[in-house]
Structures are given as C-alpha cells and as structure tokens.
Amino acid sequence: MSIFDNLCIVDDDEVQNFIKQVSANIKKERQLKGVTQLELALMIGQKSSAFYANAENSAKNRRFNLEHIYKISKALNVDVEKFFASS
Template structure:
C-alpha cells in the first residue's frame, strides 16, 4: 500500500520536529553536539550538526534516534511529540 496522501511538507515538518526535539533534550542535558555525536558512535559532529539543523539534506534515522534516546535517557517517543 502506498500512502499517496503523505506530502513532502508533512515529512519536512516531521524532520523538523525530531531535530528540534533532539536539540531541546540535548541542551537540557547540557551536552554539546560533538559530545552526543561521539556518544552515539559517530566519528565527528558534522553530520550531527547538519541533521540537528536540517541542513545539507541530512536527517536523523531511526538508529540515530534510538541511540540518542538511550544516551539522553529519554523515551524514544518524546522525539515525535
């Protein structure tokens, strides 16, 4: 089944919501982008920064969100609220 009624704008809003929530919880836990990126196994903070700021077509995937939720001790669903 193909969800033809899902728009690009809806997906963009979802990416924005997730990224904004990642930033909110990261700052709340007083972690830098680089610190959290390294904690979840990234080699640098460049991708993380781009994903958090929705630049260069970089977005967090489900594995990133799972690892971030574990690192920050935040329920994974919190990133979608």
C-alpha cells in the same frame, strides 16, 4: 477511479515539517541535558560533529535515521517517544 490514484497520502511539506519537529525535539533534549553536539555525536558512534550538527539542524539534506534516534534516546536517557511529540 482506481484505488491507486491517491497512493501518496502525505505531501512533501508535511514530511519535512515532521523531520524538523523531531530534530528540534532532539536538540531541545540535548540542550536540557547540557550535552554538546560533539559529545552526543561521539556517544552515538559518529566520528565528528559535522553529520550530527547537520542532521539536528536539517541542513545539507542530512537526517537522523531510526538507529540514530534510538542511540540518542539511550545516550540522553530520554524516552524515544519524546522526540516524536508535536509542540
């Protein structure tokens, strides 16, 4: 048995669940602050809410990247760690 036999330590479902949890946490914080998707999209440099809405809802294979998450935390004045908390 080689050390390379088990390189993938996380399955795809676990990754997808993690992404959905981060997106749900971002949505929760946005709603708590009373900010619309369009407002937050513009705050982080998006031209419209389409990408933002899809990323927040994990639709059409859209995802927030680290830059987005950092900008969202600054725009909402929330510690970035909150987005990674499990429920």
